[in-house]
Amino acid sequence: MWAAANPYKTGRKPAILYDRAPGYGIIRFNRDTREIRLECWPRWEDPATGKPYADWPITISQVENGGSSHGIFLPEIRVVHGLQDPVVQVIDEATNEPVHTLRIKGNTYRPWVLRDGSYTVRVGDPDAGSWKTLTHVRPGKSQAYLDVSF
Numbered sequence: 841m842w843a844a845a846n847p848y849k850t851g852r853k854p855a856i857l858y859d860r861a862p863g864y865g866i867i868r869f870n871r872d873t874r875e876i877r878l879e880c881w882p883r884w885e886d887p888a889t890g891k892p893y894a895d896w897p898i899t900i901s902q903v904e905n906g907g908s909s910h911g912i913f914l915p916e917i918r919v920v921h922g923l924q925d926p927v928v929q930v931i932d933e934a935t936n937e938p939v940h941t942l943r944i945k946g947n948t949y950r951p952w953v954l955r956d957g958s959y960t961v962r963v964g965d966p967d968a969g970s971w972k973t974l975t976h977v978r979p980g981k982s983q984a985y986l987d988v989s990f
Contacts, residue, residue: 845880845893852884863893874902874945902942912953915983917963919947922990923970931960933976953979963988 845861852858866887868877879897881887919926929941930951939953953959958978964971972988 845896858883861893876900876902876905910952910954912955912979914951914953914959914961914977914979916948916950916985917961918985918987919963920987920989923947923965926963927966929962931962933958933960961986
């Protein structure tokens with residue numbers, strides 16, 4: 841949890857409504873910087889002129905909005921030929937469920953995972969239907985990087 845809005849006496853009527861920290865959230869995505877701004881507004885505030893609840897807003901990066909804080913990483917993916925800004929998808933082979941999917945900026949990315957295990961990494965361009973698949977990829981230092989060519 842990043843922040844909360846706790847009930848307090850606002851002096852507004854009806855108290856049963858306004859003293860329970862009522863409000864709404866706004867999420868703003870910046871595609872260029874990949875920042876996510878989370879806002880929590882009291883019901884009576886106008887976001888154009890008012891103030892959000894205390895401790896709000898918060899800003900996180902798109903990559904922080906997942907499991908990268910666990911510090912478990914797969915080898916770095918390097919797209920060495922034929923594709924710029926590919927999509928990288930990590931699939932847990934134990935559950936066959938996606939861990940995360942991200943269109944990277946550039947041609948290198950070190951995918952994070954939530955636990956030790958074996959993973960499938962798909963790299964490609966979904967618009968062109970062009971994919972390379974790497975299987976049985978594991979966290980650790982056995983491989984420093986994995987090269988992918990298109």
